[in-house]
Amino acid sequence: MRTQVGIVGAGPAGLLLSHLLARAGIESVVLEARSREYVQQRVRAGVLEHPTVELLREVGLADRLDREGMAHQGISLRFEGVDHRIDFADLVGRGITVYGQQEVVKDLIAARFADGGDLRFEVSDVALDGLADAPVISYTDSGGQRRELRCDAVAGCDGFHGISRGAYAPAVFDREYPYAWLGILAKAAPTQHELAYSHHRNGFALYSMRSPEITRLYLQVPPDTDIADWPDTRIWDELAIRHAAEGFTLNEGPVLEKGVTGIRSFVAEPMRHGRLFLAGDAAHIVPPTGAKGMNLAIADVRVLAEALTAYLTRGEESGVDAYSDTCLRRVWRAEHFSWWMTSMLHVAPDGDAFTRRLQLSQLHYTVSSRAAATSLAENYTGLPYA
Ligand code: FAD
Ligand code: DHB
Numbered sequence: 001m002r003t004q005v006g007i008v009g010a011g012p013a014g015l016l017l018s019h020l021l022a023r024a025g026i027e028s029v030v031l032e033a034r035s036r037e038y039v040q041q042r043v044r045a046g047v048l049e050h051p052t053v054e055l056l057r058e059v060g061l062a063d064r065l066d067r068e069g070m071a072h073q074g075i076s077l078r079f080e081g082v083d084h085r086i087d088f089a090d091l092v093g094r095g096i097t098v099y100g101q102q103e104v105v106k107d108l109i110a111a112r113f114a115d116g117g118d119l120r121f122e123v124s125d126v127a128l129d130g131l132a133d134a135p136v137i138s139y140t141d142s143g144g145q146r147r148e149l150r151c152d153a154v155a156g157c158d159g160f161h162g163i164s165r166g167a168y169a170p171a172v173f174d175r176e177y178p179y180a181w182l183g184i185l186a187k188a189a190p191t192q193h194e195l196a197y198s199h200h201r202n203g204f205a206l207y208s209m210r211s212p213e214i215t216r217l218y219l220q221v222p223p224d225t226d227i228a229d230w231p232d233t234r235i236w237d238e239l240a241i242r243h244a245a246e247g248f249t250l251n252e253g254p255v256l257e258k259g260v261t262g263i264r265s266f267v268a269e270p271m272r273h274g275r276l277f278l279a280g281d282a283a284h285i286v287p288p289t290g291a292k293g294m295n296l297a298i299a300d301v302r303v304l305a306e307a308l309t310a311y312l313t314r315g316e317e318s319g320v321d322a323y324s325d326t327c328l329r330r331v332w333r334a335e336h337f338s339w340w341m342t343s344m345l346h347v348a349p350d351g352d353a354f355t356r357r358l359q360l361s362q363l364h365y366t367v368s369s370r371a372a373a374t375s376l377a378e379n380y381t382g383l384p385y386a
Contacts, residue, residue: 003029003118004312006137006151008126008164010039010119012101013280013297014157015108016061020305022115023059026312029149030119031126031139033158036109039121043185043257044101046208046216047195047291049382050094052298061107069099070209075380077345077367078198079360081245084367085194091370091377098195100210101294128154128167131274152275153308153320157301159281160266168273175265177342178349179203180223181288182260184235188215188253197289197345198243199363201356204289204346205242215251218288220346225260263287263342265335270324277304277323284331289345290338295382300327302385326386337379 005021007014010032018028032039048056048069056062073089088095112119122142129136137149156164190209198205203220210216217239221230232255240250266285271278280297303326307319344362348355366372 001029001148002150003027004152005155005308006135006149006153007031007155007157008128008137009156009158009162009280009282010034010105010109010121011157011159011280011297012104012108012294013282013301014155015105015112015119016298017155017157017279017301017305018112018117018119019061019108019115020059020301021308022112022117024305024309024313026309028118028155029151030112030117031123031137031149032119032121033123033126034121036119036121040102040106040109042102042105043183043259045288045291045294046098046100046210047295048097048099048104049291049295049380050096051382051385052295053097055298055302056104061111064103064107065097065099068103068211069097070211072096072098072194075194076192076196077363078196078243078245079200079363083196083245083248084363086367086373086377086380088377088381091374092381094381096291096381098209104294126158126163128164128276131167131276133275135275152312154276155301155304156276156278156282157280157297160285162282164276164278164282165268167276170268170270170273173265173267173269175339176223177263177287177346178223179220179346180225180260180262181206182219182221182225182227182230182235183258184217184255185210185257186215186217186253186255187213188251189213190215191249191251196243197341198245199345199347199359200242200244201347202238202242205239207243214256215253221260222349223262227258227260230258261288265339267328267331267335269328271300271327272320272324277308277320279304279327283327284335286334286338287342288338289341290334290380292334292338296331296334299330299385303327329386330383333379333383
């Protein structure tokens with residue numbers, strides 16, 4: 001079988017790319033290792049930056065997002081038991097929208113199927129060949145049949161653990177951190193409207209939500225944490241300690257989901273090898289503190305869809321040639337911002353008194369200087385696309 005663009009991975013990157021290409025009249029096939037049900041219920045990110053929301057609106061994907069997404073005009077940095085609000089609306093005139101990643105994925109899958117899109121779930125043993133000039137993707141379909149997909153270009157949207165990045169030898173820039181995040185989703189009404197990023201001497205904690213009935217909460221924990229050591233009562237107790245502030249109450253409720261995620265920074269350069277283009281987590285990972293992971297994936301495929309459209313419809317190569325450099329400029333900005341937020345808010349296990357004083361100084365500066373707060377707001381709500 002033949003298609004114009006073979007897409008590996010049905011996360012936000014692969015699905016949105018397929019949608020954008022279809023709008024430009026370009027055919028694609030999306031190959032996904034997991035089932036549709038699995039990718040639709042996988043709990044991950046929750047913050048959509050302003051340019052992401054604008055893009056989803058522009059391309060007809062925001063009906064439910066506009067109805068159910070929670071518009072936020074600021075966040076709180078909480079330290080020494082006191083809230084300091086970063087007022088996005090006042091500082092940069094735009095905000096963010098809280099809307100679960102799996103809701104974005106559901107909307108994308110529904111839109112692709114409504115438009116006659118070709119998404120194939122539960123494939124295995126995906127292999128890439130002929131990437132210099134005549135790509136072939138071979139895979140085993142959900143019925144166990146070995147298949148070949150010939151295409152003009154391959155988009156590697158298969159996340160950090162996918163196979164696409166291994167098809168060549170990019171330079172890799174990597175940093176691991178001495179902590180992880182324990183995240184829970186709880187059936188408990190949020191007690192505050194906005195997110196709180198809390199710095200406490202026991203460690204960092206994040207207060208977020210998904211709906212008026214569902215809270216999403218995170219705790220900094222050691223990287224080798226066994227979730228079995230964290231019964232729900234211990235999680236709620238620690239959340240109450242780290243988020244404690246004047247007037248704050250924590251609403252407890254049944255824990256619907258919980259898990260531990262490692263934290264790392266990672267960039268593969270370049271993001272292109274012949275006719276293979278990496279996008280999203282396949283090419284880069286950020287620590288979650290800046291809420292940039294899914295937004296970067298979406299920014300990549302916006303650039304890629306335009307570049308591939310110019311190449312496949314008009315033979316113009318300037319877009320595909322510039323793809324990697326264009327994306328990496330935004331990626332490295334997000335890497336810096338995410339590293340900076342992470343360093344300011346987490347407690348290093350070997351952190352000495354000097355490090356702690358530096359963190360508090362940075363926190364005080366960030367909330368008291370309009371220039372520093374504006375920088376945070378500009379990055380968090382999303383820099384305009386180039
Ligand atoms: P993914 O969403 O990872 O999609 C890749 C897809 O490829 C997956 O569906 C996968 O099943 C499929 N795939 C993998 N290998 C193959 C293969 N060989 N063949 C076919 N298909 C394959 N970001 C935040 O901002 N905040 C958070 O709280 C947050 N939490 C996270 C928690 C976890 C456990 C993880 C892993 C990530 C989290 N992120 C978070 C990051 C954010 O979710 C990602 O940046 C985002 O999902 C990137 O989208 P993507 O489409 O590039 O990759
Ligand atoms: C959420 C996750 C993040 O990593 C973040 O920085 C903010 C919010 C969330 O899941 O709601």
